[in-house]
Amino acid sequence: MSVLRSTGFEASSNDAIRRNLDAVEPTWRWTITAHSDEDCSLKFRRQYLHSSSIVTVKHSVGIGAVARRNTARVSIYFVLAGAIEIGDRATRKVLSIPANHVASACESSGKRLAIEPHSSWLAFHIPEPTLRRHFEDLTGRPYVQEFVLPPIRFCEGDGLGLYRTLRQAEEDLSSASSEERPLLAKAYQQLALAKLFAKTPHNLAEAFGRGTLSDAPRQLLKAEAFMRENLSNPITIDDLAVAAGCSPRALQRMFRSYRGDSPIGILCSYRLAAAHGAIRAGRMTSITDLAMSLQFSNPSRFSVLYKRAYGCSPSATLRFERDEGEMENSENDDLRS
Known part of the structure; x- marks a missing residue:
């Protein structure tokens, strides 16, 4: 299977938004909150990397979702406007990510997603085995702890480098030829993971060095x-x-x-x-x-x-x-x- 190109959609009604979200993210059960279709819009775009993906979303409606099953996928959310809340039924904890912040969540059955109206965000989705394998390859040591990135500001400091890398990957891959895409997709995934390890959260590389x-x-x-x-x-x-x-x-x-x-x-x-x-x-x-x-x-x-x-x-x-x-x-x- 070749590396996939980008996919996306634009929708302007409750039913169309929910139907499209069900198609592109079937592991979640989606609900849409909007007073009328007059103020109802959502733009969704996914750019595939090697085994991960970059998703950018902008919407006027409120969005809710419940994870249908465990996916062994880590999602890193950069919130540009609005706010995202992720509730964990097992631990009864809620992760709140305000605007200009980034945080991670591991998708598991029963997790709840609540996104404010008039939000925009970028998500980096990567299989947890890929993340663990890359960290082990970098350190030569087993990476057995759970990856957790608490909410931190990304407009300045360590998170900004990862955000810029993901944005550059989107731009370069969207214009790449079919021959260039596999190499670029793999290289950008490795670069994103290297930046994640070296700079975020609170310099994971230093923690491994202790x-x-x-x-x-x-x-x-x-x-x-x-x-x-x-x-x-x-x-x-x-x-x-x-x-x-x-x-x-x-x-x-x-x-x-x-x-x-x-x-x-x-x-x-x-x-x-x-x-x-x-x-x-x-x-x-x-x-x-x-x-x-x-x-x-x-x-x-x-x-x-x-x-x-x-x-x-x-x-x-x-x-x-x-x-x-x-x-x-x-x-x-x-x-x-």
Whole structure:
């Protein structure tokens, strides 16, 4: 499948707006609030990148939506005018994004979207596995936390660079030839993710840099090296303490101080990262065998931990990687033809 061109629509009635939104974003159930069709308009445009997309919307009506299902998609909203509220039924929290601010939300079943009338906004939608994979490639370390970008101003400071990159991507891709589009789409996605990692939120790169190898105690580094060398073998806290040359209690304190987790928690992260790498590379016979080989004796528990770490199940990641591979092969064929 080749990289898609942009899509969009303009509508000027309640029914037309809802019908078009249902068509372009079917994972949400949409509602429109307008007193009459006389003051009813919405412009929607989507520009496709490699596996992500940029959406720009401007509307006079109020918009509400409820997510029908989990999509494993992270959405980063830049609000230019008006305001957006995103409610999470599970946590009972509401994220409010006022004008001139940017924030992120991970789409999941039951989430509610409420957008004021006379709003305009830009959204960068990207599959969570793609975001995690890119951050891991940049750092060489497992990225297992949930990505959260709280509301910050983007008209100046760190968020502005990402916003400008997305706007430039829209402009360049709209005028690109069919031969140029695959390369440009992939390059702009990588650039957007690099800017997101380096600058937003509050310099994620600096947070990853804390507790680097050169700063951590020698005993902790020895324990981590022992973990990496024995991912397929049973390991206890006593084994790690012997490898590190200190007591189990001292090792626990060091890991809490420098890694923010217990030694066994970090070992689990290493094993999940190894499983993630094996799935991405296709180095596996079955997910159950992979889990057992990495000392996860309960495949169901492995799937739960994996989904918690990477945002989707092992089988969903495998399907995603296969789809990505097919897209890469198709783009290469297009470039050769």
